[in-house]
Amino acid sequence: QHALESYLRQVEESVESAIGASAGRGERQAIAEKLLEPDFQKLPDLAVHAREVANVAQRFARYLELPAHQIETIRIAALVHDVGMRLIDYDRLYRKEELTAEEKRAVAEHPVVGAALVEPLLGAEVAYAVLRHHERFDGKGYPSKIGGQQIPLAARIIQIADTWTTMTSSHTYKKEPAREEEAIEQLRDAAGTQLDSTLTIKFIAALPQIVNR
DSSP states (O other), X not given: OHHHHHHHHHHHHHHHHHHHTOOXXXXXXXXXXXXXXXXXXXXXXXXHHHHHHHHHHHHHHHHTTOOHHHHHHHHHHHHTTTGGGGGTTHHHHTTOSSOOHHHHHHHHTHHHHHHHHHHHHHOHHHHHHHHHTTOOTTSOOSSSOOOGGGSOHHXXXXXXXXXXXXXXXXXXXXXXXXXXXXXXXXXXXXXXXXXXXXXXXXXXXHHHHHSOO
């Protein structure tokens, strides 16, 4: 709690100056970018990953023909989905292949921390997507073990975008990115357990329109 309050005070001036010269969509973008600074500048791979996930999630939401305001909420939530990592010694845990039970518990707290960080700055809808982006469709995720349609649509879309990007991008903890065919097969394997099966099928069908090749 103390670390969270300290960080919010730290970012407040930066956010206020960022929104002073912006409005509307640009305001939320400016806030989201400030939430990636300054700590994420020490972890450029994580900042790049956040932007890649946001791009993929936005394109998928457009493919699904969601309302414009919902697409923008998904994009912003995807951009800040991992900001809670900054308070859990992420620079030490990132790319570590084997985590202790205590370290796993710390990592599992990042959606809660992230939601608390973004809610006063970006609103409840974004915060709720951040909070739920590691729940699983089969109810075995975290932090609350909810499943199915209880997971908000924004979070289910971000999960798929995050999973795809983690598998295929060179800017993640994986040593080598998966080939597209391998990544598609892994998505199919995760459909109905980790991921929403209906959305996953639609994502695979939409890949030519979503992913830059």
